[in-house]
Amino acid sequence: DVKVTQSSRYLVKRTGEKVFLECVQDMDHENMFWYRQDPGLGLRLIYFSYDVKMKEKGDIPEGYSVSREKKERFSLILESASTNQTSMYLCASRPLTGNQPQHFGDGTRLSIL
Amino acid sequence: GNSVTQMEGPVTLSEEAFLTINCTYTATGYPSLFWYVQYPGEGLQLLLKATKADDKGSNKGFEATYRKETTSFHLEKGSVQVSDSAVYFCALSDGGYQKVTFGTGTKLQVIP
Numbered sequence: 082d083v084k085v086t087q088s089s090r091y092l093v094k095r096t097g098e099k100v101f102l103e104c105v106q107d108m109d110h111e112n113m114f115w116y117r118q119d120p121g122l123g124l125r126l127i128y129f130s131y132d133v134k135m136k137e138k139g140d141i142p143e144g145y146s147v148s149r150e151k152k153e154r155f156s157l158i159l160e161s162a163s164t165n166q167t168s169m170y171l172c173a174s175r176p177l178t179g180n181q182p183q184h185f186g187d188g189t190r191l192s193i194l
Numbered sequence: 195g196n197s198v199t200q201m202e203g204p205v206t207l208s209e210e211a212f213l214t215i216n217c218t219y220t221a222t223g224y225p226s227l228f229w230y231v232q233y234p235g236e237g238l239q240l241l242l243k244a245t246k247a248d249d250k251g252s253n254k255g256f257e258a259t260y261r262k263e264t265t266s267f268h269l270e271k272g273s274v275q276v277s278d279s280a281v282y283f284c285a286l287s288d289g290g291y292q293k294v295t296f297g298t299g300t301k302l303q304v305i306p
Contacts, residue, residue: 085237114293123298124238124283139293171237175294180226180245180287183294185237 083108087172087186095194100159102189104172110184111177113155115139115147117168118188124171130155131177162193196221200284200297207274207304215269215300217258217284225286227251227260227267232281232299241269241282274304 088103106113114129116139126139128147136147144166148156155174159166169190173183201216219227226245230238242251247262256271267284284297 121298124296126293129293173238182226182228182230182240182243182287183238185230185239187235187237 083184085172085174085184085186087170087189089189090187091190091192093192093194094159094162096162096164098159098162098193100162100191100193102157102159102170102172102191104155104157104186105153106155106174106184107153108174108176108184109152110174111152112175113149114173114175114183115145115155115157116171116173117141117166118171119168127157164193167191167193196225196286196288196295198284198286198295198297200282200300202298202300203281204301204303207302209276209304209306210273211304213269213271213274213278213302215282215284215302217267217269217297219265219267219284219286219295221265221286221288221295223288225288227258228285228287228294229256229258229267229269230283230285230296232283234280238283274302276304276306278302279304 115127116124130149146158172186175183197220228243229241231241242253244251244260249260281299287294
């Protein structure tokens with residue numbers, strides 16, 4: 082069965098820390114995505130990647146960076162965490178060919194204190 | 195650019211009531227359309243999809259028909275259960291290289 086695994090379900094960090102959120106998929110998908118989900122705002126795309134070492138900015142990339150060194154792994158980095166980055170973060174993957182749906186991880190609820 | 199508009203929630207229904215969640219879209223090409231469901235504390239799961247005009251997606255008693263003439267993909271279920279309480283997202287995609295565009299989600303609460 083298809084699986085997208087996010088490294089943590091809950092995470093608490095302090096303002097100014099560098100934070101890493103990890104996502105691994107086992108489906109050999111080319112595309113991977115990072116979203117944040119906030120009440121009333123739905124899902125907002127932060128970054129996505131369609132190949133190893135490739136990345137594209139989404140709608141709200143400010144304050145974030147990403148890394149895709151291996152096909153199965155896509156990391157989201159908060160360079161210097163701030164309280165307004167407290168949110169639910171969702172990782173997803175999908176194949177490049179065809180118009181296939183995304184597969185999501187269970188999410189990481191991140192709190193920045 | 196592409197966009198998806200969903201009806202605002204929350205929607206509260208009694209068990210066995212009929213459900214409709216409206217979704218309309220704007221897209222330049224011929225997108226595929228999706229409904230996702232998010233149960234409390236979980237990520238999104240694909241509920242159903244349709245890839246071309248007049249296609250009907252269905253799963254777990256839910257249905258949605260791809261209406262190109264009205265640019266709509268409304269979600270329906272004839273008889274909801276308490277276990278259907280969740281947030282429902284309508285989404286579209288123009289192709290593998292393209293990002294997926296989501297609506298803002300509609301929260302459904304079903305009461306016994």
